[in-house]
Amino acid sequence: MNILRKALILVVPVMFLAGCASAPTDTTDEGLGTDSSIESSGTETGFGTTSGSDDSGSSAQAMGLSGSSDISSSAFSLDDSDPANLLNKRVIYFDFDRSKVKSEYEEIIAAHATYLANNPGARVRLEGHADERGSREYNIGLGERRGNSVARHLGLQGAARNQLDVISYGEERPVALGHDEESWALNRRVEIVYTKQK
Amino acid sequence: MLKVILRHLLLLMVCVGSSAQAVLTIEITQGVKGAMPIAVVPFGWEGPLHKPPVDIAEIVTADLHRSGRFSPLPEYDMLARPTDPSKVNFQNWRTLGVESLVVGKIRATTNNQYIVQFVLFDVFRSTQITGQTFHVGKVSDLRKTAHQVSDIIYEALLGERGAFDTRIAYVTQSRGPSGKPRYSLQxxxxxxxxxxxxxxxxxxxxxxxxxxxGKKLAYVSFEGGRPAIYTQDVRLGKREKISGFRxxxxAPAWSPDGTRLALVLSRDGxxxxYVMNLLNKKLTRLTRSYGIDTEPVWTPRGDAIVFTSDRGGKPQLYKVTLAGRQVQRLTFEGEYNARAALSPDGRxxxxxxxxxxxxxxxxxxxxxxxxxxxxxxxxxxxxSFAPNGSMIIYATESRNKGVLSAVSVDGRVRQRLVLQEGDAREPVWAPYVR
Structure with a gap:
């Protein structure tokens, strides 16, 4: 019951956002004579959308889920035997300039690995991020290393390699916009995004 | 100083009217003592129509000022405003302590074109140092003419080429009406x-x-949901996807001869x-390390690449030769050195x-x-270095905004270019256009 309610809460904003994503946007030229404006493509715009606060990670992933497939609420019941809460935790945080997964996140990763092992059709995208300090391309490298680190842990615990996709956004997509230790800590992260549930 | 800021504000509003996008303003945050005193007299106008909306003397004054090498006399301190070289009273300018003087005029021709003339004087010797006449096809080219005038003055007085008639590219990020981030290459x-x-x-x-x-830009775009490298003709807008591997x-970087692109790939781990031959798209792998190797830049001779690597634990700069793939560490001072840029002379x-x-x-x-x-x-x-090596433009953060700044290579002069809306980042100074 509880799970069903959660699913509804997640699905409703998703429909709204999906509508936004497919609506025509204003990204075409602004009378500057540019030939090559990019239209937001619609197909993948739902993925990895992040916003505001600490727990926004999980709502962002919910968008990805529903945006990508026609899920009914039963499909979202990622788990019916486990305490589902762990599967809803989908952000792993890191220390500065480090990519080692801290022991406090092992339980969460194990839960996702188990789910992936039990659902061979499921796919996740591991989005690696860095804080704003230092250079941007080095931070792209760092974000990828963090994503790979989470992928390795998931693999060791049962996820198949073809279920895992790593992409690094470096410092380009912060969730916290401050220029302080607190914001930096929130931005050094890997987001686990389900692109296919089963 | 205040006057300079006010002038920039006026220019700013003009620009806002013409293009709704972001406009940069310049504040000089730190000047130099001993800058050369110069006066640029407002240019005269001879023509049947309205004066063109571009004030050449004002642009030249701003250029020379922000180079940090000149201290231009404010217009309100001028005792006279000659526009004809024969009308200059050098004693007036000596009294004001001015060493160099620029006078000029703009004339309209019959077919709506312009002739811009200027003369640069040595005030103490009462002699002409240089002068030039420009034929300008349209109003929108007058700013460019003004920067060319600045370049001629700079070179005549300092003995090195100016970099005023050049361009920069940078990335901006703002939020659209729906709050969605919006990235632009400017x-x-x-x-x-x-x-x-x-x-x-x-x-x-x-x-x-x-x-x-100076005709194309290479860049990274995440438009397909994944990073890919594109090149784009700046004038025509035509773009090509160069690299979209797993x-x-x-970090694309053009070789000095323009035939190759250095880039970073993680497809093999x-x-x-890597270096890509742009004609046949063939890739050559230059480095192999378990660390992050990134941010390649070419030496001016094109025989080596300087890059960032954390193979030693922390990011430091290294150099690899193209011929022998010999790797040498360059930086040892400090715990983090990354994102190299080489001066045009490679020193x-x-x-x-x-x-x-x-x-x-x-x-x-x-x-x-x-x-x-x-x-x-x-x-x-x-x-990123100016093409004459005199200044470095870079990005920083000020009052919660990403702003562009420039600093002279000796660190004595700094200026800030503040964007009206959104954040500016990753500035790159264009080379001289050949």
Whole structure:
């Protein structure tokens, strides 16, 4: 019951956002004579959308889920035997300039690995991020290393390699916009995004 | 000083009217003592029509001022405003302590074109140093003419080529009406005027790099949901996808002869430096390390690449030769040195130099290894040399905004270019257009 309610809460904003994503946007030229404006493509715009606060990670992933497939609420019941809460935790945080997964996140990763092992059709995208300090391309490298680190842990615990996709956004997509230790800590992260549930 | 700011504000409003996008303004945050006193008299106008809306003397004054090498006399301190070389009273200018004087005029021709003439005088010797006549086809080219005048004055008085008639590219991020991030690749004059977005996207844009002829930009775009490298003709807008491998496609850098592109790929494991032949798209792998190798830049001779690597634990700068793939570590001072930029003569390397929580721009002399920190802010990144090597433009953070700044290579003069809306980042100074 509880799970069903959660699913509804997640699905409703998703429909709204999906509508936004497919609506025509204003990204075409602004009378500057540019030939090559990019239209937001619609197909993948739902993925990895992040916003505001600490727990926004999980709502962002919910968008990805529903945006990508026609899920009914039963499909979202990622788990019916486990305490589902762990599967809803989908952000792993890191220390500065480090990519080692801290022991406090092992339980969460194990839960996702188990789910992936039990659902061979499921796919996740591991989005690696860095804080704003230092250079941007080095931070792209760092974000990828963090994503790979989470992928390795998931693999060791049962996820198949073809279920895992790593992409690094470096410092380009912060969730916290401050220029302080607190914001930096929130931005050094890997987001686990389900692109296919089963 | 206040007057200079006010003038910029006026220019700003003009620009806002013409293009709704962002406009940069310049504040000089630190000047130099001993800058050369010069006066640029407002240019005369001879023509049947309205005066053109471009004030050449004002643009030249601003150019010379922000180079830090000149101290222009404010217009209100001028005792006379001659526009004809024969009407100059040198004694007037000597009294004011002015060493060099510029007078000029603009004339309209019958077919709506302009003739711009100026003369540069040595005030103490009462002699002409140089002068030139320009035929200008349209009003919108008058700003360019003004920058050319600045370049001629700069070179005549300092003996080195000016870089006023050049351009910069940079990335901006703002929020659209729906709150969605919006990334743009902008091209503007070196003084920040006339920015034009050559690409808009809802996904991140990164790492612009100019082709050596100044006609194209290479950059990273996440538009397909993954990073890919594109090149784009700046004038025509025509673009080509160059690299879209699995994993990272990053940090493109054109070779000095324009035939190759250095780039970073992680398709074979960790990020490494590759070189792509742009004619046949063939890839050569240059580095192999378990660490992050990234941010390649070519030496001016094109025989080696300087890059960032954390193979030693922390990011430091290294150099690899193309022929033998010999790798040599370049930086040892400080715990974090990344994102190299090489001066046009190849003698200096600028970098992001981090210690503690401060990331500042430093330059190192490659001959003797001497390192100098040039900035005193704390989130500085992406240094890029002016094509004459006199200034370094970089990005920093000020009052919660990403702003562009420029600093002279000796660290004595700094200026800030503040964007009206959104954040500016990753500035790259275009080469001289051949």
């Amino acid at each position: 091209v503007a004059d070196a003084d920040g005027h006339g920015p034009q977005a050559i690409l808009n996207s809802s996904e991140p844009l990164m790492s612009p790099s100019w082709s050596p002829d 994993g990272i496609n990053g 960790s990020p490494d430096i 200096l390397v600028a970098m992001v130099h981090g210690s503690g929580n401060r990331y500042r721009i430093a330059v190192m002399d490659l001959e003797n290894g001497a390192m100098q920190v040039l900035t005193d802010t704390s989130l500085d990144e992406s240094p």
